[in-house]
Amino acid sequence: xxxxxxxxxxxxxxxxxxxxxxxxxxxxxxxxxxxxxxxxxxxxxxxxxxxxxxxxxxxxxxxxxxxxxxxxxxxxxxxxxxxxxxxxxxxxxxxxxxxxxxxxxxxxxxxxxxxxxxxxxxxxxxxxxxxxxxxxxxxxxxxxxxxxxxxxxxxxxxxxxxxxxxxxxxxxxxxxxxxxxxxxxxxxxxxxxxxxxxxxxxxxxxxxxxxxxxxxxxxxxxxxxxxxxxxxxxxxxxxxxxxxxxxxxxxxxxxxxxxxxxxxxxxxxxxxxxxxxxxxxxxxxxxxxxxxxxxxxxxxxxxxxxxxxxxxxxxxxxxxxxxxxxxxxxxxxxxxxxxxxxxxxxxxxxxxxxxxxxxxxxxxxxxxxxxxxxxxxxxxxxxxxxxxxxxxxxxxxxxxxxxxxxxxxxxxxxxxxxxxxxxxxxxxxxxxxxxxxxxxxxxxxxxxxxxxxxxxxxxxxxxxxxxxxxxxxxxxxxxxxxxxxxxxxxxxxxx
Numbered sequence: 001x002x003x004x005x006x007x008x009x010x011x012x013x014x015x016x017x018x019x020x021x022x023x024x025x026x027x028x029x030x031x032x033x034x035x036x037x038x039x040x041x042x043x044x045x046x047x048x049x050x051x052x053x054x055x056x057x058x059x060x061x062x063x064x065x066x067x068x069x070x071x072x073x074x075x076x077x078x079x080x081x082x083x084x085x086x087x088x089x090x091x092x093x094x095x096x097x098x099x100x101x102x103x104x105x106x107x108x109x110x111x112x113x114x115x116x117x118x119x120x121x122x123x124x125x126x127x128x129x130x131x132x133x134x135x136x137x138x139x140x141x142x143x144x145x146x147x148x149x150x151x152x153x154x155x156x157x158x159x160x161x162x163x164x165x166x167x168x169x170x171x172x173x174x175x176x177x178x179x180x181x182x183x184x185x186x187x188x189x190x191x192x193x194x195x196x197x198x199x200x201x202x203x204x205x206x207x208x209x210x211x212x213x214x215x216x217x218x219x220x221x222x223x224x225x226x227x228x229x230x231x232x233x234x235x236x237x238x239x240x241x242x243x244x245x246x247x248x249x250x251x252x253x254x255x256x257x258x259x260x261x262x263x264x265x266x267x268x269x270x271x272x273x274x275x276x277x278x279x280x281x282x283x284x285x286x287x288x289x290x291x292x293x294x295x296x297x298x299x300x301x302x303x304x305x306x307x308x309x310x311x312x313x314x315x316x317x318x319x320x321x322x323x324x325x326x327x328x329x330x331x332x333x334x335x336x337x338x339x340x341x342x343x344x345x346x347x348x349x350x351x352x353x354x355x356x357x358x359x360x361x362x363x364x365x366x367x368x369x370x371x372x373x374x375x376x377x378x379x380x381x382x383x384x385x386x387x388x389x390x391x392x393x394x395x396x397x398x399x400x401x402x403x404x405x406x407x408x409x410x411x412x413x414x415x416x417x418x419x420x421x422x423x424x425x426x427x428x429x430x431x432x433x434x435x436x437x438x439x440x441x442x443x444x445x446x447x448x449x450x451x452x453x454x455x456x457x458x459x460x461x462x463x464x465x466x467x468x469x470x471x472x473x474x475x476x477x478x479x480x481x482x483x484x485x486x487x488x489x490x491x492x493x494x495x
Contacts, residue, residue: 001161002154002157002158002161003154005154005157006150006151006154009150009153009154010143010147010150013143013146013150014139014143017139017142017143018114018139021114021134021139022103022114022116024062024063024064024134025064025103025114025115025116025132025133025134026101026103026116026118026132028058028062028064028067028116028132029067029101029116029117029118029130029131029132030101030116030118032055032058032067032069032118032130032132033118033119033120033128033129033130034118034120037054038051038054038069038120038128038130039120039121039122039127039128041054041069041077042069042071042077042120042122042127042128043122043127047069047077048077048078048085048086051069051077051078052077052078052082052085055067055068055069055078056078056080059080059132062132063134064132064133064134065080065110065113065133065134065135065138066079066080066110066113066131066132066133067080067130067131067132068089068130068131068132069120069128069129069130070089070093070128070129070130070131071128071129072097072126072127072128072129073088074088074089074093075087075088075089076088076089077128080110081109081110084109089129089131090106090108090109091104091106091108091115091117091131092104092106092117093117093129093131095117096117096118096119096126096129097119097126097129099119099126100119101116101117101118101119102116102117103115103116105136108133110133110135111135111136111137112135112136112137113133113134113135113136114133114134114136114139115131115132115133115134116131116132116133117129117130117131118130118131195214195216195217196216196217198216198218199218200218200278200279200280201216201218201219201220201221201222201223201259201277201278201279201280201281202214202215202216202218202219202276202277202278202279203215203216203219203223203230203235203276203277203279204266204274204275204276204277205232205274205275205277206273206274207272207273207274209274210231210232210233211229211230211231212229212230212231212232213274215230218279219277219279222257222259222279222281223235223236223239223254223259223279224254224256236252236254238252238253238254239252239261239277242261242263243263244275245263245265246263246264246265247261247262247263248262249261249262250262250263251282251462253462253463253465253466254466256283256466256470257281257283258281258282258283258462258463259279259280259281259282260279260280260282261277261278261279261280262277262278263275263276263277263278264276264278312331312332315328315331316328316331316332319331343360345375346359346360346375346379349379349380349381350379350380350381350419351381351382351383352381352383352384352389352392354389354390354392354393355384355389355392355393355396355419358393358396358397359375359396359417362397362400362404362417363375365404366400366404366415369404369408370408370413371404371407371408371413371414371415372412372413372414372415373400373404373415373416373417374414374415374416374417375416375417375418376416376417376418376429378418378420379417379418379419379420380420380421381419381420381421381426382421384426385421385426385491385492386426386471386489386490386491386492387426387467387471387489391467394463394464394467395428395464395467395468395487396417396419396428396430398461398463398464399417399428399430399464399485399487400415400417400430402430402461402485403415403430403431403432403434403483403485404432405434406432406433406434406435406436406483407432407433407434409434410433410434410435411433412433413433414432414433415430415431415432415433416430416431416432417429417430418430421491424490424491425473425488425489425490425491426473426487426488426489426491427486427487427488428486428487428489429484429485429486429487430484430485431482431483431484431485432482432483432484433482433483434483435479435483436477436478436479436482436483436484437477437479437483438479439477442461442477464487468487468489471489471490472489472490473487473488473489473490474487474488475487475488
């Protein structure tokens with residue numbers, strides 16, 4: 001660019017000198033032609049003797065290469081070379097003879113020149129012509145005199161450009177850690193491919209930025225984030241309230257998913273540059289673990305019942321062997337009657353077989369743990385509407401499990417369950433003899449799956465909150481006169 005600029009500057013200087021020369025020769029020719037001394041010399045008996053000294057003085061003063069005064073027939077009266085006096089002028093004079101002042105570039109006796117020809121009038125008649133000119137060689141010499149300045153400016157510009165280029169290059173290499181463009185392109189392609197292929201959600205925030213710098217597809221899916229820029233305000237409530245430091249394997253529950261979240265602070269050369277959130281979907285894993293816990297509890301309950309049944313059977317057999325059959329029959333039927341009464345009552349009051357089976361199983365499980373589980377007298381419903389059988393088991397089962405855990409550490413060890421339809425809604429109430437949860441702890445359980453337990457069973461309340469929110473219900477807790485959790489889920493309007 002500097003080379004092109006230099007060439008253009010030279011051509012511009014040449015053009016400026018040409019324009020200046022045209023104006024100068026025109027002014028000199030017109031001035032000499034209109035001078036009274038010129039007309040007097042032309043009309044004198046010896047025009048050359050009178051005009052030659054005068055035109056030479058003017059030529060020397062104005063820097064012209066020649067000033068020629070000629071007759072209309074081209075005969076020269078004056079010339080810078082005296083040998084050319086009396087010879088015909090070489091060039092175009094037709095316009096001047098017509099009364100105009102013309103300017104042209106022409107090759108004459110002194111070589112290529114820029115010249116002007118002006119008429120000399122006497123009473124309105126052209127009686128002579130005046131031509132003034134500057135040779136191309138002189139103009140070229142003037143242009144050449146400016147070349148050092150032009151080249152000097154170009155050299156300074158080249159030095160500044162080279163220095164700027166060096167500084168910019170060094171800054172870019174420092175910012176790109178010395179990587180070349182091809183390396184940067186390959187790094188970006190690999191980075192983008194990895195971000196879109198990993199099965200974990202990834203969200204990266206700058207040190208002071210509220211907008212995420214990196215959000216991969218899996219993170220948008222798991223956190224239900226919108227397209228386009230993502231801000232901290234777009235994250236679920238529990239993630240917005242998460243600690244700003246390092247977080248390890250923290251469980252968060254959203255409306256549809258159970259997420260395992262890790263957060264790390266990223267630094268470079270001792271300077272913190274942002275935070276990285278990694279998110280894993282554990283919804284299916286938690287569901288499998290929940291089912292495994294249910295099967296394990298059921299197996300333990302069966303084992304305990306089998307052990308208890310064996311003890312009772314040995315007792316009955318021993319009574320028969322001792323010759324006391326009537327007492328053996330009474331002992332056996334009493335146990336059956338107690339169980340059958342509870343079964344008959346639940347089957348009559350609860351129309352859903354899965355819920356009835358769950359309540360019966362929880363009664364046995366509570367007895368195994370030394371907890372008294374009572375089904376309230378107002379428990380009655382024909383169906384689990386608006387919940388499915390699976391959702392009802394999740395809701396009631398988790399509430400009872402949490403209540404038994406709370407009651408197990410008290411002296412009374414008592415839990416009571418109530419499930420019914422009332423006032424256009426499904427009501428589930430589980431009370432226990434435990435100390436209850438504070439409003440703050442209960443709110444944290446709703447937002448994050450907060451738990452004081454070390455295993456996955458502590459997610460019970462979070463799962464309940466998620467289910468209740470999905471159906472537009474409410475969940476409340478009280479701590480006095482005894483701890484209780486109450487769930488209300490409105491019935492669906494029939495079409």
